[in-house]
Amino acid sequence: MPSVSILKTLLRELITHKQSPRVNEPDLVMDDLKKVSAYTRAGREDGVMAPVYLFHCAQICEIINSGDTVVDLGCGPATQLAMVARLNPKTNFIGIDLSTGMLEKAQNYITEQGLKNVDFRKGNITDLSFFDNQTIDAVISTVALHHLPNIVALEETFLELNRILKKNGGLYLVDFGHLKSEKSISDFAYQYSESQPELFTLDYIYSLRAAFLLEDFKRLTSKHLKEAYLYSTFLAPYMVAIKSHSRCDKLNQGVIEQLHVFRDNLPEHHKKDLADLRTFFRLGGLHSKLLE
Ligand SMILES: C[S@@+](CC[C@H](N)C(=O)[O-])C[C@H]1O[C@@H](n2cnc3c(N)ncnc32)[C@H](O)[C@@H]1O
Secondary structure, three states: OOOHHHHHHHHHHHHOOOOOOOOOOOOOOOOOHHHHHHHHHHHOOOOOOHHHHHHHHHHHHHOOOOOOEEEEEOOOOOHHHHHHHHHOOOOEEEEEEOOHHHHHHHHHHHHHOOOOOEEEEEOOOOOOOOOOOOOEEEEEEEOOHHHOOOHHHHHHHHHHHHHHEEEEEEEEEEEEEOOOOHHHHHHHHHOOHHHOOHHHHHHHHHHHHHOEOHHHHHHHHHHHOOOOEEEEOOOOOOEEEEEOOOOOOOOOHHHHHHHHHHHHHOOHHHHHHHHHHHHHHHHOOOOOHHHO
C-alpha cells in the first residue's frame, strides 16, 4: 500500500492545473566527480534504487533475446546494464555515455563483475552515427532522457534510435515524467532522503524538474516510435515508459528464477517500493510479467 504522503502528493497532482516549467539539469552530462560517486553509490544494486533497477531489469528481459546487440543510451555507471547483462550472458550490450567519469565507473564495475558481454562508447545519444541503419536489435535507456537540453534533442534521439533499430526491434525507454507542482517534486525527492547521500537527493530534485512532459513523450512516440506503446504511472506520470512488444519467443525460466531471487532478497522496505512501482505502472497498463 503506497504511503499516505505519496497518495496526498498524487491527489495534489490531480487537482493542480498550473504546470511547473521544465528546468534543465545543472549538469546535463554528469561529469562532476562527487556527483558521479554519489549517484554510483546510491545506485548500486543494494542502494536506494535497487527496486527500481529490478523493475526495469525485468521489463528489459522481455524485449531482448540471446544473440542480440543491445544499445543502452546514457548508461551512467552501468548498474542497470550490469544487472541485465549478467542475466543475459549470450546478449551483447553497448553502453553509451558522454561522461568520461561515468564511463570509467562503468568499465570498472563491468570488469569487477567479470562480464564479457558489455562494451562502452563515448558519444552523444542525439547522434548515433557510429551505428549503421537497422543494425541494432534493441535499444534501452533508464532515467537518462531528462538530461537532454530540450525537446529538439529528445526528438533527435528518437529519430536516431528509430534509424539504428532493426525492424521489429526491441525498445524499453524509461524516465521520470514532469510533475505539475514543485511541492510534489520535493515530496518525491525527499521521500528517501534519510537513506541516501544528500547529493543524491539534490540530484533527484534536479532530475524531476528536468523531466519531459507526458504530452511531449506521447507526441514524439506516436510520431517516431509507432511500434511502441507509451505507459505512465497511474494518477501522476512520475515515471513514463516506452516499450515495444515482448520479443522473447519463450520466457527463459532461468532468468525468471533469478529475478525472483533478487526480489525475494530485497529488504522489506525495498520490497514495498517495488510493489508500489509495480502497482502504479500496472494501473497505467504496464505489467511486469517476469516478476509475478
Ligand atoms: C541519471 S544517469 C542514468 C544512468 C543509468 N542509465 C542508470 O539507470 O542508472 C544519466 C546519464 O546520462 C548521461 N548523459 C546525459 N546526456 C547525455 C547525452 N546527450 N549523451 C550521452 N549520455 C548522456 C549522463 O552523463 C549520465 O551518466
